[in-house]
Amino acid sequence: MLSDTLKKAINEQINKEFYSSYLYLAMAAHFDAQALPGFASWMKLQAAEEWSHGMKFYEYLYEVSSSVSLSSIAAPPSSFGTPGEIFEQVLAHEREVTASINRIYEAAKAEKDPKTELMLHWFITEQVEEEKNAQDILDKLRMSGNNPFGVMFLDQHVLGARKGG
Numbered sequence: 354m355l356s357d358t359l360k361k362a363i364n365e366q367i368n369k370e371f372y373s374s375y376l377y378l379a380m381a382a383h384f385d386a387q388a389l390p391g392f393a394s395w396m397k398l399q400a401a402e403e404w405s406h407g408m409k410f411y412e413y414l415y416e417v418s419s420s421v422s423l424s425s426i427a428a429p430p431s432s433f434g435t436p437g438e439i440f441e442q443v444l445a446h447e448r449e450v451t452a453s454i455n456r457i458y459e460a461a462k463a464e465k466d467p468k469t470e471l472m473l474h475w476f477i478t479e480q481v482e483e484e485k486n487a488q489d490i491l492d493k494l495r496m497s498g499n500n501p502f503g504v505m506f507l508d509q510h511v512l513g514a515r516k517g518g
């Protein structure tokens with residue numbers, strides 16, 4: 354069993370994860386159009402990961418005999434700035450997602466729902482990694498000052514080197 358409050362919050366979180374997937378796919382499309390295949394590939398892997406986060410919440414709802422209700426996914430932006438500005442956006446977005454997960458965690462604690470707390474531990478750990486990854490890339494982009502050779506180096510040797518899974 355799951356309270357109505359937590360059911361609603363988790364369904365909203367599914368939408369946020371799928372929006373994240375869509376946002377990163379839009380960023381991938383931008384980088385593909387800019388001939389930065391390494392950045393595009395990083396974003397496609399990120400989009401797939403966000404989809405799997407949404408599915409993890411989806412499966413949880415059925416594990417606890419609750420139910421999924423899907424709502425419309427907002428359109429992501431269609432134009433983006435420099436790689437540095439994009440990673441500022443990624444970091445800000447991940448921080449919002451972290452805050453949202455923390456709110457669900459607080460609600461689960463307040464309702465004395467240990468199974469939901471436990472399920473959220475995975476996401477809390479994951480968000481630490483998500484923010485760190487975005488911050489690391491942002492730091493490297495700042496170091497390169499959006500210099501085209503620096504960006505091309507990162508495209509090939511850093512972003513393009515990310516493995517799936």
Ligand SMILES: [Fe+2]
Pocket residue numbers: 370373402403406450
């Ligand atoms: Fe996520």
Ligand SMILES: [Fe+2]
Pocket residue numbers: 373403447450483
């Ligand atoms: Fe994320």
